[in-house]
Amino acid sequence: xSDGEIPFVTIEQHPSGLVTWRERKxxxxxxxxxxxxxxxxxxxxxENVRVDDIAAAAGVSARTFNNYYSSREEAIFAQRIRWxxxxxxxxxxxxxxxxxxxxxxxxxxxxxxxxxxxxxxTIRLIAATPTMQSExxxxxxxxxxxxxxxxxxxxxCDQLSARVVGGAYALAIRAASEYWLRDDSDLPLTDFLxxxxxxxxxAARDLEASVRASHPHREAEPC
Amino acid sequence: xSDGEIPFVTIEQHPSGLVTWRERKxxxxxxxxxxxxxxxxxxxxxENVRVDDIAAAAGVSARTFNNYYSSREEAIFAQRIRWxxxxxxxxxxxxxxxxxxxxxxxxxxxxxxxxxxxxxxTIRLIAATPTMQSExxxxxxxxxxxxxxxxxxxxxCDQLSARVVGGAYALAIRAASEYWLRDDSDLPLTDFLxxxxxxxxxAARDLEASVRASHPHREAEPC
DNA sequence: CCGAAAATTTGCGGAGCCCGCAAGAACGCG
DNA sequence: CGCGTTCTTGCGGGCTCCGCAAATTTTCGG
Numbered sequence: 001x002s003d004g005e006i007p008f009v010t011i012e013q014h015p016s017g018l019v020t021w022r023e024r025k026x027x028x029x030x031x032x033x034x035x036x037x038x039x040x041x042x043x044x045x046x047e048n049v050r051v052d053d054i055a056a057a058a059g060v061s062a063r064t065f066n067n068y069y070s071s072r073e074e075a076i077f078a079q080r081i082r083w084x085x086x087x088x089x090x091x092x093x094x095x096x097x098x099x100x101x102x103x104x105x106x107x108x109x110x111x112x113x114x115x116x117x118x119x120x121x122t123i124r125l126i127a128a129t130p131t132m133q134s135e136x137x138x139x140x141x142x143x144x145x146x147x148x149x150x151x152x153x154x155x156x157c158d159q160l161s162a163r164v165v166g167g168a169y170a171l172a173i174r175a176a177s178e179y180w181l182r183d184d185s186d187l188p189l190t191d192f193l194x195x196x197x198x199x200x201x202x203a204a205r206d207l208e209a210s211v212r213a214s215h216p217h218r219e220a221e222p223c
Numbered sequence: 224x225s226d227g228e229i230p231f232v233t234i235e236q237h238p239s240g241l242v243t244w245r246e247r248k249x250x251x252x253x254x255x256x257x258x259x260x261x262x263x264x265x266x267x268x269x270e271n272v273r274v275d276d277i278a279a280a281a282g283v284s285a286r287t288f289n290n291y292y293s294s295r296e297e298a299i300f301a302q303r304i305r306w307x308x309x310x311x312x313x314x315x316x317x318x319x320x321x322x323x324x325x326x327x328x329x330x331x332x333x334x335x336x337x338x339x340x341x342x343x344x345t346i347r348l349i350a351a352t353p354t355m356q357s358e359x360x361x362x363x364x365x366x367x368x369x370x371x372x373x374x375x376x377x378x379x380c381d382q383l384s385a386r387v388v389g390g391a392y393a394l395a396i397r398a399a400s401e402y403w404l405r406d407d408s409d410l411p412l413t414d415f416l417x418x419x420x421x422x423x424x425x426a427a428r429d430l431e432a433s434v435r436a437s438h439p440h441r442e443a444e445p446c
Numbered sequence: 447c448c449g450a451a452a453a454t455t456t457g458c459g460g461a462g463c464c465c466g467c468a469a470g471a472a473c474g475c476g
Numbered sequence: 477c478g479c480g481t482t483c484t485t486g487c488g489g490g491c492t493c494c495g496c497a498a499a500t501t502t503t504c505g506g
Contacts, residue, residue: 022473022482029483050462061485066464137360144394160415163398164422168391171367175386192383199387199426206425245453245502273491284456289493 030068032058034078037069041076042122046129049076073135076126081139085146087112092150101154102204105147105169106197113190124181136174144170151204157211165200165207172196253291253301255281260298265345269299269352296358299349304362308369310335315373324377325427328370328392329420336413343404350404359397367393374427380434388423388430395419 036057040049051072055065069075091108126132148166152159176192183192259280263272274295278288292298314331349355371389375382399415406415 020474025473026483051464052462063465063485063487064483067484070464072463134357134361137364138357141360158418160398160402160418161422163402164391164395164419167394167398168387168423168426171390171394172387175383175390178386179383195381195383196387199384199430200391202425202429203391203422207422243503248502249454274493275491286456286458286494287454290455293493295492 029058029060029064031079033060033065033068033075037072037075038079041126041132045125046073046076046132071135073131076132077135077139081142084112084139084143088146097154100205101151101208102197102201104154105150105204106201109169109173109197110190110193113193117188120181127181140170140174143173151207155208155211156215157207161207165203168200168203169197172200252281252283252287256283256288256291256298257301260292260295261302264299264349264355268348269296269355272299294358296354299355300358300362304365307335307362307366311369320377323428324374324431325420325424327377328373328427329424332392332396332420333413333416336416340411347404363393363397366396374430378431378434379438380430384430388426391423391426392420395423 033054037049037054040053040057049072051065052062054072054075055062058065065075069078088108091111092104095104095108127136144163144167146166147169148159148163151157151166152162155162173193173196176189176196180187180189180192256277260272260277263276263280272295274288275285277295277298278285281288288298292301311331314334315327318327318331350359367386367390369389370392371382371386374380374389375385378385396416396419399412399419403410403412403415
């Protein structure tokens, strides 16, 4: 493209923290592998994809695959996880620090899932494979920890309580997804999610109340 | 042994539903494999146990192992799961049908874990292995479903709500176990469990209340 | 008590996964 | 440009899990 002059290039230089070309290339390979893995899994089912196929589709050797991902399943989920994290942080960071805990979390979760209804048949195909279920569970547990972190920071409660309440929100997502997948009518995922989140709300409110009771004169969390 | 007379034998015949000798032998093999798997995993760490070792310790061929369990991890957990189920059903069935949901579940769970503090170092060794963590998660999800079943039957609420609240109790067990395992003081597991369960209580009470509100004139569940 | 039928065990072989290692290729920097 | 660092790749090995078919064991009717 264009006359090759002096490299005063590097337009839109390094949006994320990737400085050198090497690092960007690595990232590209990582994403190519994840994309190929997901694509192939959707086409023929996760259990019928070999790492050789994924590596070939991404243009690297099979051995290289294992330098990036330690299992087929991990690769298939990889960029989904990235998306989820990005959405999630974007949705939750913009909330006022003194809003009720439940409104913050439930609002962010609903916002993230709003209007997103990926092909149910495809998800069913993926979700039918046992090894994928395990990987999904791993992902769900990561979400538990992320949400526990937020609960702890927002309320200033003890870690175990935050773990339970934050984990309950992750559980709500998982349970809602399960029932959405089972369901044959065309109700959107958010309908299920709302029901599930409402069941967690009392626990969140009670946690806030009990923290406020034990910190009688404070309203902001310590730290 | 003893004078071989007519086979009026079969003393203490078939305590569980195992009728033929064949079935009892199968069960024995299954348990021998599970025991051997657990024992070896505790001794040298789960990752250093091969299925050959387990099979040899149980006196069968390696190929036979895979006729009973589809993975090393499954075998290591197998009888733990059996124990848990037995304890659990024994503890929960004896509760009155009209007792508050939280009291029933939390009481049963605390009763089951009361006084049981298996060697923390051993559990840590097992829990440190990633593949074991996945298997534990699988087990935890089974517990979620079992508890959801109980919630649904006791309250008569919709399935998704039962799934969330029941799952939250299973989550409480998992979270409490995590923190008990991390903890270096000698607090018993039940202390952590109590804290975790208390965080779930409001959700359970709210669920009961909302069901009662929508079934204004009934007090027993519809089936 | 025996022999056929059904169920179970076992060895063999194969398809894969994952990892360590060391050689070779690509890149970054002075 | 050349050297050190980092990444890729092929090879080999150890292991898992499964299908298949033969051998073995248990069951059951006569």
